[in-house]
Amino acid sequence: xxxxxxxxxxxxxxxxxxxxxxxxxxxxxxxxxxxxxxxxxxxxxxxxxxxxxxxxxxxxxxxxxxxxxxxxxxxxxxxxxxxxxxxxxxxxxxxxxxxxxxxxxxxxxxxxxxxxxxxxxxxxxxxxxxxxxxxxxxxxxxxxxxxxxxxxxxxxxxxxxxxxxxxxxxxxxxxxxxxxxxxxxxxxxxxxxxxxxxxxxxxxxxxxxxxxxxxxxxxxxxxxxxxxxxxxxxxxxxxxxxxxxxxxx
Amino acid sequence: xxxxxxxxxxxxxxxxxxxxxxxxxxxxxxxxxxxxxxxxxxxxxxxxxxxxxxxxxxxxxxxxxxxxxxxxxxxxxxxxxxxxxxxxxxxxxxxxxxxxxxxxxxxxxxxxxxxxxxxxxxxxxxxxxxxxxxxxxxxxxxxxxxxxxxxxxxxxxxxxxxxxxxxxxxxxxxxxxxxxxxxxxxxxxxxxxxxxxxxxxxxxxxxxxxxxxxxxxxxxxxxxxxxxxxxxxxxxxxxxxxxxxxxxxxxxxxxxxxxxxxxxxxxxxxxxxxxxxxxxxxxxxxxxxxxxxxxxxxxxxxxxxxxxxxxxx
Numbered sequence: 001x002x003x004x005x006x007x008x009x010x011x012x013x014x015x016x017x018x019x020x021x022x023x024x025x026x027x028x029x030x031x032x033x034x035x036x037x038x039x040x041x042x043x044x045x046x047x048x049x050x051x052x053x054x055x056x057x058x059x060x061x062x063x064x065x066x067x068x069x070x071x072x073x074x075x076x077x078x079x080x081x082x083x084x085x086x087x088x089x090x091x092x093x094x095x096x097x098x099x100x101x102x103x104x105x106x107x108x109x110x111x112x113x114x115x116x117x118x119x120x121x122x123x124x125x126x127x128x129x130x131x132x133x134x135x136x137x138x139x140x141x142x143x144x145x146x147x148x149x150x151x152x153x154x155x156x157x158x159x160x161x162x163x164x165x166x167x168x169x170x171x172x173x174x175x176x177x178x179x180x181x182x183x184x185x186x187x188x189x190x191x192x193x194x195x196x197x198x199x200x201x202x203x204x205x206x207x208x209x210x211x212x213x214x215x216x217x218x219x220x221x222x223x224x225x226x227x228x229x230x231x232x233x234x235x236x237x238x239x240x241x242x243x244x245x246x247x248x249x
Numbered sequence: 250x251x252x253x254x255x256x257x258x259x260x261x262x263x264x265x266x267x268x269x270x271x272x273x274x275x276x277x278x279x280x281x282x283x284x285x286x287x288x289x290x291x292x293x294x295x296x297x298x299x300x301x302x303x304x305x306x307x308x309x310x311x312x313x314x315x316x317x318x319x320x321x322x323x324x325x326x327x328x329x330x331x332x333x334x335x336x337x338x339x340x341x342x343x344x345x346x347x348x349x350x351x352x353x354x355x356x357x358x359x360x361x362x363x364x365x366x367x368x369x370x371x372x373x374x375x376x377x378x379x380x381x382x383x384x385x386x387x388x389x390x391x392x393x394x395x396x397x398x399x400x401x402x403x404x405x406x407x408x409x410x411x412x413x414x415x416x417x418x419x420x421x422x423x424x425x426x427x428x429x430x431x432x433x434x435x436x437x438x439x440x441x442x443x444x445x446x447x448x449x450x451x452x453x454x455x456x457x458x459x460x461x462x463x464x465x466x467x468x469x470x471x472x473x474x475x476x477x478x479x480x481x482x483x484x485x486x487x488x489x490x491x492x493x494x495x496x497x498x499x500x501x502x503x504x505x506x507x508x509x510x511x512x513x514x515x516x517x518x519x520x521x522x523x524x525x526x527x528x529x530x531x532x533x534x535x536x537x538x539x540x541x542x543x544x545x546x547x548x549x550x551x552x553x554x555x556x557x558x559x560x561x562x
Contacts, residue, residue, distance in 0.1 A: 017377045017381060019381045026377060094349065094359070095353060095356075095357070098353055117494070118494065122376050125345050125361060126352070126361060129346060129347075130350065130353035133353035137423060138320060138424040139346070139350065141346045160342040161259070161432065161488055162431040162486060163430040164426065164429055165426075165428040167425045168425075169423060172423070178477065178494060179487065214388060216386040218371065220383050221381070221382045223375065226524075226537075226538040228536060230540075230541060231542045232543050235543070235553045235557050238525065238541055239558065241541055242502070242525070242541070249502065
């Protein structure tokens with residue numbers, strides 16, 4: 001079986017972003033970029049399926065700027081077989097990305113598409129669900145466990161009330177959550193080897209798709225900041241403050 | 250055109266987040282219908298009809314909707330969509346699962362996790378774990394949006410809207426529920442609780458997490474929450490995780506115990522009215538946004554706090 005895994009280049013999770021003063025967006029110059037952490041988990045899972053002999057080939061896809069090649073090279077260093085960069089400068093939205101992924105999933109005849117459940121920049125949490133809809137296939141979001149048996153994928157989903165286990169008929173789309181696995185680090189020889197692995201480049205136009213954003217971002221603002229309060233010395237003082245000052249207990 | 254709100258429920262009880270999402274739906278300025286789809290969910294439909302501002306409740310009571318699976322729910326919403334200008338749901342795990350599927354089938358870009366409705370097409374939403382807020386305008390023919398329930402007050406009761414049965418849509422049969430491992434808890438629901446006591450990695454074990462936090466939660470009639478580190482370590486169930494990718498809470502009081510305050514955790518609780526931080530590390534980032542900070546060992550301070558609060562109320 002063939003697995004397609006989608007990866008996005010985002011601001012590093014440990015970097016504290018700043019909103020531009022003119023409200024035109026978030027400052028992205030001289031900011032450390034990385035693979036979306038949820039996508040790293042998706043890549044790890046795909047590579048594990050390859051190593052276990054469940055998957056015959058793993059293909060990584062990214063929709064983004066020329067620099068997203070770095071993110072794909074990282075996926076290749078982690079064990080992905082080949083990569084496809086759909087180059088697009090400017091803002092991408094889940095709907096447009098889902099359309100690209102649908103086109104590539106069909107072209108590649110992918111049996112399973114793995115994605116992170118959300119990207120940590122726009123926090124939209126949409127792409128996998130949209131892809132499944134466009135493919136007319138089943139979806140399992142927020143996966144903390146994935147098993148493949150024949151034509152079925154069994155997924156344990158983390159939902160608001162606990163856990164749900166579902167069976168999907170392949171082809172299917174699965175979006176992964178934090179507790180699915182712990183991604184490996186790429187070893188230096190693997191990083192070197194990744195440089196010579198195949199990486200194809202194309203554009204959305206070549207797929208006959210228009211990625212123009214549907215939403216207009218009018219402005220971007222700083223969230224309201226909380227001020228640090230006071231330190232209390234004892235539990236008695238804390239309880240007194242909560243009862244008589246904050247009046248919340 | 251009318252707005253359609255997808256109700257959140259467990260087939261028996263309507264989730265309080267529905268009433269909060271209703272406030273957001275009403276802010277669009279159009280009549281609101283509420284869709285209750287499930288099995289044996291008549292009680293939830295009656296509850297939904299009781300909220301002020303609801304014009305009609307659509308009840309789809311069919312076995313295929315009982316498991317809350319996205320595929321049949323999306324098919325139903327698509328069947329109904331022609332009569333509506335907007336489709337809204339709370340950003341629960343169900344809402345987040347179903348609505349993007351609907352949006353894609355309508356060729357609409359969804360607006361996720363709305364925290365304020367500025368106009369019928371203009372919305373505020375957090376990005377980058379809440380470290381920035383984006384004001385976006387949707388230009389699509391239909392609006393599809395999920396709303397962060399904690400950002401909206403619940404719509405008041407005082408209504409008895411009509412309940413109309415709707416015919417079931419097709420079930421693509423792509424996904425089958427094998428097992429529902431819902432966690433039964435006698436604590437208040439995390440996203441609805443007035444007080445949340447939350448624990449982090451510092452507890453060291455599930456036994457200590459339960460032994461220290463449970464009595465405090467009982468004394469305060471509080472819900473229990475956890476940091477990602479505590480959930481990853483197995484101290485707490487996944488549905489208790491508070492943060493960017495877990496649950497977003499805005500209680501009157503949030504007591505963070507042994508939680509250092511990673512930005513991903515802060516994203517889930519920084520809208521609490523009052524934040525208390527108890528941590529042995531005086532330089533923990535959580536103290537920078539706590540109203541009240543107490544430096545010390547949770548293993549001595551929490552039992553002391555529980556005792557100081559007196560018997561359960």
